[in-house]
Amino acid sequence: MDGTGCDPRDHPFFRALRSLPRPIIVAHRGWSARFPENTLCAFDAAVGAGAEMLEFDVHETADGHCVCIHDETLDRTTDAVARFGRDAIGVASTTLAEIRALDAGGWFEPRFTGERVPTLASVLDRLAPKLLLMLEHKGGSVTTLLESLVSHPARQRVMVQSFDLDFVAECRSRAPWLALGALGEGVLDDDRWRRITELGIGLVHWNVHDLRADDLAKIRGADLLSCVYTANSEVEWLGCATMGITAVTTNHPDRLAGLRNRG
Numbered sequence: 001m002d003g004t005g006c007d008p009r010d011h012p013f014f015r016a017l018r019s020l021p022r023p024i025i026v027a028h029r030g031w032s033a034r035f036p037e038n039t040l041c042a043f044d045a046a047v048g049a050g051a052e053m054l055e056f057d058v059h060e061t062a063d064g065h066c067v068c069i070h071d072e073t074l075d076r077t078t079d080a081v082a083r084f085g086r087d088a089i090g091v092a093s094t095t096l097a098e099i100r101a102l103d104a105g106g107w108f109e110p111r112f113t114g115e116r117v118p119t120l121a122s123v124l125d126r127l128a129p130k131l132l133l134m135l136e137h138k139g140g141s142v143t144t145l146l147e148s149l150v151s152h153p154a155r156q157r158v159m160v161q162s163f164d165l166d167f168v169a170e171c172r173s174r175a176p177w178l179a180l181g182a183l184g185e186g187v188l189d190d191d192r193w194r195r196i197t198e199l200g201i202g203l204v205h206w207n208v209h210d211l212r213a214d215d216l217a218k219i220r221g222a223d224l225l226s227c228v229y230t231a232n233s234e235v236e237w238l239g240c241a242t243m244g245i246t247a248v249t250t251n252h253p254d255r256l257a258g259l260r261n262r263g
């Protein structure tokens with residue numbers, strides 16, 4: 001599928017996912033237990049740890065660029081507060097040049113000082129050849145995001161996901177070629193389920209504490225893929241494997257890979 005239809009089972013992204021060993025290992029914000037989240041070093045390390053998919057977060061800068069960072073503000077994961085002498089510094093009110101000048105590693109451990117907030121373009125270029133990409137849209141316009149993806153050669157290696165199904169619906173109407181995922185928590189109620197099936201969503205990504213066996217049966221019955229976030233213990237991983245969940249998002253891709261390798 002490349003602009004011709006919206007059946008997720010036909011999409012190269014989901015076909016690639018279906019060919020992987022189960023449960024598929026999704027590195028949450030990169031190998032975030034050991035490296036500063038949403039940085040290139042965390043993403044590179046996730047590959048080495050055995051992840052098959054990389055989860056990361058995207059916001060838009062003041063001058064219309066997509067960058068990889070979790071929070072709306074730069075405060076927690078960069079040195080912006082010290083540099084600018086104030087707090088609550090929004091990604092959306094800061095330019096790309098200003099953000100790229102910040103340190104995004106030292107807050108985690110001094111040895112990571114010098115890491116930067118990556119652009120989406122750099123992540124696509126560097127990581128898409130190595131693993132599948134699970135892009136969580138946190139902020140910014142649909143237009144900017146789609147412009148970043150539409151002409152990139154790796155556009156079929158990326159799935160865009162959001163908790164906001166209105167955002168997902170707008171992506172679907174403007175980009176029939178795009179692989180889409182639905183994030184959620186709490187009860188998978190009838191209204192959300194109807195929208196998930198109508199929008200051609202290929203993967204349902206639910207809070208590990210909330211996903212019920214009945215919901216999983218619905219997902220599987222519709223031939224969609226399932227994923228849970230964020231599972232960080234062996235008890236949770238074994239439960240996911242027993243229930244037949246397709247993919248698991250974790251801060252510890254190395255440990256999940258070790259457990260899966262041991263059978």
Ligand code: G3P
Pocket residue numbers: 028055057070136183205229230249
């Ligand atoms: O992708 C699932 C998970 O990342 C959603 O929560 O807060 O870590 O972005 P959060």
Ligand code: CA
Pocket residue numbers: 055056057136
């Ligand atoms: Ca996320």
